[in-house]
Amino acid sequence: MRAIKWITFSLATTAATTGQWAMASEQSEASGFLEGSKLDLLDRNFYINRDFRSGNSPVGNKGQRTPYGEIWANGLRGFFSSGYTQGTVGFGLDAIGFMGVTLDSGAGRIGGVYTVPVRDNGKPVNEFSSLGLAGKMRISNTVLKVGDQVTTLPVFATDDTRIAPETARGMLLTSKEIDGLTLHAGKFDAIKGQQYASHDSVGLKDAKFAGGTYNFSSALTGALYYSNLDDVFRKYYGGLDYTLPIDANNALSTSFNLYRTKYDSNYTGTGSDEDNSIWSAAIAYSLGAHKLSLSYQKSNGGYISPTGRPVGYVYGPDGGGSIFLANSIQYSDFNNKDEGSWQVAYSVNFATLGAPGLTFGARFVDGQNIDMGNGAEAGERETDLDLKYVIQSGTAKDLSLRMRQAFYRSPDVLNGDVNDFRVIVEYPLSIL
Numbered sequence: 001m002r003a004i005k006w007i008t009f010s011l012a013t014t015a016a017t018t019g020q021w022a023m024a025s026e027q028s029e030a031s032g033f034l035e036g037s038k039l040d041l042l043d044r045n046f047y048i049n050r051d052f053r054s055g056n057s058p059v060g061n062k063g064q065r066t067p068y069g070e071i072w073a074n075g076l077r078g079f080f081s082s083g084y085t086q087g088t089v090g091f092g093l094d095a096i097g098f099m100g101v102t103l104d105s106g107a108g109r110i111g112g113v114y115t116v117p118v119r120d121n122g123k124p125v126n127e128f129s130s131l132g133l134a135g136k137m138r139i140s141n142t143v144l145k146v147g148d149q150v151t152t153l154p155v156f157a158t159d160d161t162r163i164a165p166e167t168a169r170g171m172l173l174t175s176k177e178i179d180g181l182t183l184h185a186g187k188f189d190a191i192k193g194q195q196y197a198s199h200d201s202v203g204l205k206d207a208k209f210a211g212g213t214y215n216f217s218s219a220l221t222g223a224l225y226y227s228n229l230d231d232v233f234r235k236y237y238g239g240l241d242y243t244l245p246i247d248a249n250n251a252l253s254t255s256f257n258l259y260r261t262k263y264d265s266n267y268t269g270t271g272s273d274e275d276n277s278i279w280s281a282a283i284a285y286s287l288g289a290h291k292l293s294l295s296y297q298k299s300n301g302g303y304i305s306p307t308g309r310p311v312g313y314v315y316g317p318d319g320g321g322s323i324f325l326a327n328s329i330q331y332s333d334f335n336n337k338d339e340g341s342w343q344v345a346y347s348v349n350f351a352t353l354g355a356p357g358l359t360f361g362a363r364f365v366d367g368q369n370i371d372m373g374n375g376a377e378a379g380e381r382e383t384d385l386d387l388k389y390v391i392q393s394g395t396a397k398d399l400s401l402r403m404r405q406a407f408y409r410s411p412d413v414l415n416g417d418v419n420d421f422r423v424i425v426e427y428p429l430s431i432l
Helices: 009-017
Strands: 038-052 068-081 089-104 127-139 142-149 167-175 181-192 207-215 220-229 233-247 250-263 274-287 290-301 340-349 358-373 376-390 400-409 418-430
Touching: 089 142, 127 167
Parallel strands: none
Antiparallel strands: 038 068, 038 418, 068 089, 089 127, 127 142, 142 167, 167 181, 181 207, 207 220, 220 233, 233 250, 250 274, 274 290, 290 340, 340 358, 358 376, 376 400, 400 418
16 A cells, blocks of 8 residues: 655754745635535446455355355446635535445355345345535635545544545644645544445544654655544654666655554453554666565554454554555455565556557565464465456546556465455546
8 A cells, every 4th residue: 555654843943934835725726616616426336346265255144154256247337526725724525435236145145255235134225325515714724624535544434445535524734834844633423434424423523633744855755643533543654765767767665664552441342451562665677668566564452352363453443544554455455463474566567668558567475474373373374366457548548447456375274375456447537
């Protein structure tokens, strides 16, 4: 996943006192509510099947095992963003609309694919829809948005890996008054998961967070964030990202990400508070169309749940995308208790090789020393293949086809063996 990186507030203060103020006020250049409006549509056709090749397959809502999960669905979403009214204080409105339909699946194949809502009888719904609205207000280069929205912050990030986007309900303040510095503060009380139709689907009660990112230079970016979820956990995040351009065809980039989580005993179910720290470091070298990267990720601490499962780093109550770590990949996140994992990855962009729009990637991750309790340990590994093509011109310009295959292996006491295959077809369209 893309990683935002870390910053200290003392640096923000230094930037303010040295006069690094943002250039012009965005609000002073407001064109108007309608004049500045945008409407974007995205049609996503999504197919996934998961072959649970061992006895550790998911359990359906009727208690039956689901050895093979499969669904084919289509979703149409619209993102409307108005401009701001003119004046010292500008007002606007954003909207997120979604319509989804199940094209093929069934009660015996829906387990473990987490794509559309499921009825009480265990069958997937035929169709579902949602509409979210958010009001916004801007003063200078500071925006307050209240309502339904998507977020992409390391301690509160909504997910978008199925047909419906995950959305959160609450308020988010974003300030860019100082050049290179972006500050955030937010309070959210509900999340609508990707496979649900209601905003109380992930059990979020109250989430508060604050932090920011800072561009030290064109090559170095940092970030620091803090979040607090009532009766769940307190979480700290820091990261750094550095890119060194060598010449026109060569570049070296590095990234570092760190989470520190303090779990509440009400959440762990163990009767005591528990801690986890997890970090990842990655280095990548780009040579023309080719890119080779290496990464290492280490989880320290966590707890063994009352069900006997090892728990290391937890995300989800704060959004399905709140895991900005190098080894969070297609199927596994390699975030178990005391787990250490390494990754090697290769990707190629065929544009410079005569096939613009075509990309391919492959990676392998191996994780070991997972604490399973009672002195037992386990390991896991995953191999991913990713092929994507985007049409470059003509009527179907920007239409994309992507195929993803993951081969995951672990003992049954952990997750068992799983083959995960996905096909995603997307067509974006700008109306306004």
